[in-house]
Amino acid sequence: MESPLSLLNVIDVEATCWEGQPPPGAVSEIIEIGLTVVDLDKRERLAKHRILVRPRRSTVSDFCTELTGLTQEEVDTGVDFAEACRILVDEHRADSRPWASWGDYDRNQFERQCRATGTRYPFGQRHTNVKLRFTEARGLRRRPGMATALDIAGFPLEGRHHSGADDAWNIAALVLDLVAKGDWRRG
Template identity: 30%
Template structure:
């Protein structure tokens, strides 16, 4: 894993509207973070996040994510979440699968009057890196991508920390493939010829 800068792998889960609901915007209701320094996991964080506007989860949302209203009610506030994100080391790479996590985070920050905790040049959409690397026409889902490597996702899909861990797993695999495909430095004549044996031959 890249040891030059700390790596922060993030996954959020969002609230969902019932069909046809007007005035809805997605809010972060679960956060999973994996923070790595020097190639090693330094911190893991998982928490539900209490939504500000749509405090009552829809049945669709609870069913899809397999969570309860009580779990979300006992979560941290959105302000606490952004405060935690802002405290992490900088500069760093913030890695997500897809751009939706950062789009919803930015929108939630705007709606709640909170500063966005990251710089634009810190953000990496790993799904696009994966797409470019393998030349795919279509964007691949997180768990499909890890299965294409012959691996399994961590834990349960659509649980924030498990998906963040799975994102980290794919990041490692892609970085390993990139290094494997890097062209080695061309050998010099000194690498190809043992001059000590050549000189001893002429000396006899």
Template identity: 30%
Template sequence: MNAKYKVRLDRVLSVDFEMTCWDGEPPHGQVPEIIQIGISEIDNETMTRLRSESWYIRNELSEVSPYCTALTGITPSILRRRGIALSEAGRIIAKKYGSRNKGWLAWGSDKAAVDSDCAAKNVQPIFSNAFFNVGLLYSMVASDGRSVGLDEAAERFGISFEGRPHDAGADADVLAEVWCALGGLMRLPSARPEPSNLPSP
């Protein structure tokens, strides 16, 4: 992370990506690339979700397969009409959400995918290096010896999905709720001194 960006500790971004995908290996000359970004901002002090947003990202390096459309609901037509360039999305997200000076969360190792896509398109990194794989954290603290999906973790906390499965905005919101639930379980007693009710001497 660039030294000029100091990471805030009071806010964190829950992030999800949808990417081009295929039923098997990518066709020759094509690579997975981001076609939707969802963000939900969290107040880490109160463990509450503050605001959410999502963007469709225009594909440049690959086609949206029928398999991808069936999985995500994203069609080539949607991306032509509503998609924006990854570089434009990066500028919006950095300006509106301060993404380069906040920690961010994903359910899985999404940082490598977004870094790769940004490098391929010569786009400045959108997010800070303060990345947390909540899926790995959850699977480790759940202590059942296997990887757990976001849907299962949400169900365990009594959190319901709103919106279509594999929608980046909906998944970012659910991830934010899971993070808040985890934070409630792991929160340490405050180190701040409690205000005294005794009169001053």
């Protein structure tokens, strides 16, 4: 039987974005949720998931497509934000399982979008900012981006940078590196 803290959800989101200011009335909305399940005891990445989310108040710009690879047509096949949050809870135990992300952007984006849409926040309180933990563990003066952190750790970037599913997978590799070096605190 798994211990309550042996599994960790690593989350990375992609959201609508623009080269400059958003068009009038548009707001940044989650369009992809990448999730990698990590078994901290076995020290392995177990599963890679991707949830596409249909934006309601914005569209995917050319800049956003160039950055993320996501198109409006692709995200139109996704679920609405409330359904994505339900999937996180029902299928990935997001409300009870500890979770982690690279920096606080993902946590803040979920909090903002949940407030704006009246959707129940899907996560519990046990969040780890992997960027901060990595920076402290390595004794770095500046907090690196995920791709730079992979270089520092000697790992390749697997997949496409700014793909939520691929970035969550890569962040999970950095989590496991922290675990292997004794620099990961559970909870």
